[in-house]
Amino acid sequence: MASHVGAAQAPSATTDTEGDVMKAMDQLRRILERLLETFTVGLLLALTAIVLGAVAMRTFGGSLPWYDEVASINLAWLSFYGACLATLKRAHMGFPGIVAKSPPAIRSALFLFSEAIVIGFFSVVAWYGYRVLEVLAWDSLVALPSIGLDFTQSVIPISAVLFILCELLSMPMAWRKMRAGVDSEEEAIEEAIRTAEADLKEHRS
Helix, strand or coil, X not given: CHHHHHHHHHHHHHHHXXXXXXXXXXXXXXXXXXXXXXXHHHHHHHHHHHHHHHHHHHHCCCCXXXXXXXXXXXXXXXXXXXXXXXXXXXXXXXXXXXXXXXXHHHHHHHHHHHHHHHHHHHHHHHHHHXXXXXXXXXXXXXXXXXXXXXXXXXXXHHHHHHHHHHHXXXXXXXXXXXXXXXXXXXXXXXXXXXXXXXXXXXXXX
């Protein structure tokens, strides 16, 4: 009798453990999302301030000698870390409609295959991006010699690792949608339509 009770309780314990893991991953995903949003907004504001400052200086006959280098690096950082944020939201371009409308067995295989390709690619980028930093450690910016290129180019391995982390943290939610046959593009379109209809009703009222 005790063995039957233990067998009956085992699935419940396993389910509780899986639920705790999922909650922890979801909480970590939300924290990382807020951090990336804050950091990317900060980069965007900094880039805006640099561009406006450079325009103002040139209007009055002055110039910022480090403008070109710093602005381009800022834009690159914004692109890389913004891509990580998009990954966390599963907002990159893809073919979710093809996957969603495929048979369940093929659907799962396509999903796992695409995830393996993405994670494998960014693992290579992270490794070789890190190796390149050893070469760049001897160089620095032309206009700001105190800033080394290994610092400015560190965005490559760091963002690659972040990309993998974002992919893994967003995978459970994407897996559930995939198994349910949900097309994320159609879902986004429907959400946009609902938002537009709500705004229209509010405007009319």
